[in-house]
Amino acid sequence: MIFRTAVEHAKRHPSLIPQFFFICLGMGGACLYLIRLAKGPHVVWNKTKNPEPWNQLDPTYQYKFVAITTDYKNLKKEGPEF
Amino acid sequence: MSETIEEKIKGYRTAPFDARFPNTNQTRNCFQNYLDYHRCNKALSAKDQDVAPCDWYQRVYKSLCPMSWVAKWDDQMENGTFPGKI
Numbered sequence: 001m002i003f004r005t006a007v008e009h010a011k012r013h014p015s016l017i018p019q020f021f022f023i024c025l026g027m028g029g030a031c032l033y034l035i036r037l038a039k040g041p042h043v044v045w046n047k048t049k050n051p052e053p054w055n056q057l058d059p060t061y062q063y064k065f066v067a068i069t070t071d072y073k074n075l076k077k078e079g080p081e082f
Numbered sequence: 083m084s085e086t087i088e089e090k091i092k093g094y095r096t097a098p099f100d101a102r103f104p105n106t107n108q109t110r111n112c113f114q115n116y117l118d119y120h121r122c123n124k125a126l127s128a129k130d131q132d133v134a135p136c137d138w139y140q141r142v143y144k145s146l147c148p149m150s151w152v153a154k155w156d157d158q159m160e161n162g163t164f165p166g167k168i
Contacts, residue, residue, distance in 0.1 A: 041102065042110070051167070052114075054102040054103070054110070054114075055102070055114075057101065057102055059101055060101065061101050061102070062101065062104075063101075063104050064104055070099060070104075072101065082121065082122040082125040082126055082135075082136070
């Protein structure tokens with residue numbers, strides 16, 4: 001319903017189209033980043049089944065988008081198993 | 083190159099990069115190594131193995147954690163009031 005009114009307004013005032021586009025882009029980007037944060041390893045969703053999700057990663061896991069100095073491919077688990 | 087854990091402990095300089103904790107805030111890294119040290123001790127002594135490899139975790143948390151935190155947690159461990167799961 002709200003999309004119908006938006007499309008009608010846009011047909012009458014085409015200058016509104018950039019505004020709708022940027023609103024969608026911003027809200028969509030914010031939503032996607034929230035999802036990335038929620039799926040991140042630092043969040044505990046299930047305290048009984050998976051209380052420390054960061055321990056379930058492999059040592060070459062890269063969370064950041066750009067790795068400038070860190071050589072992620074050659075990392076390995078440091079401490080002893082127990 | 084896979085060196086034994088004794089060689090790694092002997093050549094220890096500082097805590098290595100841990101991909102689980104890539105950001106500036108290393109609080110969780112400190113706490114996790116403290117927990118891992120005590121869990122390692124508990125697990126290896128339950129299996130009657132030598133607990134010397136667990137010293138790796140001790141070196142790491144001593145590098146990372148403020149001394150006041152370590153002292154507080156050690157006191158809590160002695161009193162049995164430590165909040166973490168060992």
